Amino acid sequence: MILDLPLILETRRNHALEHATLHMLSHGGHKGNMAGHSNPTGFYLLGNFSTAEVWSAATEALTRLRGGESGLAVHAGCGTNLATSALLAGTFAWLPLRSTKSTFWRLLLLPLALTFAAIGYSLSRPLGPWLQKYITTEADLGDMQIIDIIPVRKGVHRIITK
Numbered sequence: 001m002i003l004d005l006p007l008i009l010e011t012r013r014n015h016a017l018e019h020a021t022l023h024m025l026s027h028g029g030h031k032g033n034m035a036g037h038s039n040p041t042g043f044y045l046l047g048n049f050s051t052a053e054v055w056s057a058a059t060e061a062l063t064r065l066r067g068g069e070s071g072l073a074v075h076a077g078c079g080t081n082l083a084t085s086a087l088l089a090g091t092f093a094w095l096p097l098r099s100t101k102s103t104f105w106r107l108l109l110l111p112l113a114l115t116f117a118a119i120g121y122s123l124s125r126p127l128g129p130w131l132q133k134y135i136t137t138e139a140d141l142g143d144m145q146i147i148d149i150i151p152v153r154k155g156v157h158r159i160i161t162k
Contacts, residue, residue: 003135010040012138014161016073018043019137020061021159023072025049028057034077042160044152054149054157062146070139074132081128085121092120 002008015038022034025047034047045054065072093113097106133139147160 003138007040009138010161011038012136013141013144014038014040014043016065016137016139017058017061017141017144017159017161018045019075019078019132020065020069020072021045021054021058022075022077024057024060024064025053028053042147042158045157045159046155048155049157051149051151051157054159055146058146058149058159062141062144065139065141070133073137073139074129076129078128078132078136080132080136081124084128084131085124088120088124088127089117090120092123093117 003012018036018038021043022036022045025034025045030047030049030053032048034045036046037044049057061072093116095116096109096112100106100109145162147162150158150160152158
């Protein structure tokens, strides 16, 4: 399956560890803005954390994912949720407008388009987490190890995995 190809699988596993690490940091009392970005060799964390806090959170996240807490791989603030909401709402809004180029008819159909957008957004709410669970993350980390955590600059850490 395409999701199990090496570069894709490594990115999905790092994405799961990124989410779990963000969960650990937020449960540890961090309430400020946090973000992450995963790739096949690890992930970046953005936020006001010390390197020691990142080490502790990432290590705990790795342990807990290995212990079966696969729910930590899904995060409400993930870009998968945002993209799913935008794409479904936008596509549903476009549906009633696609059949006409007339500005007059498009204005008349605008309330219907907004209703369709709301329906699309509502459908996206469970779809985003589902996509994370089955497509964009992989909670089974295999033999993944945290190799190093490097402070890149203030507010940015690079977590290297293997």
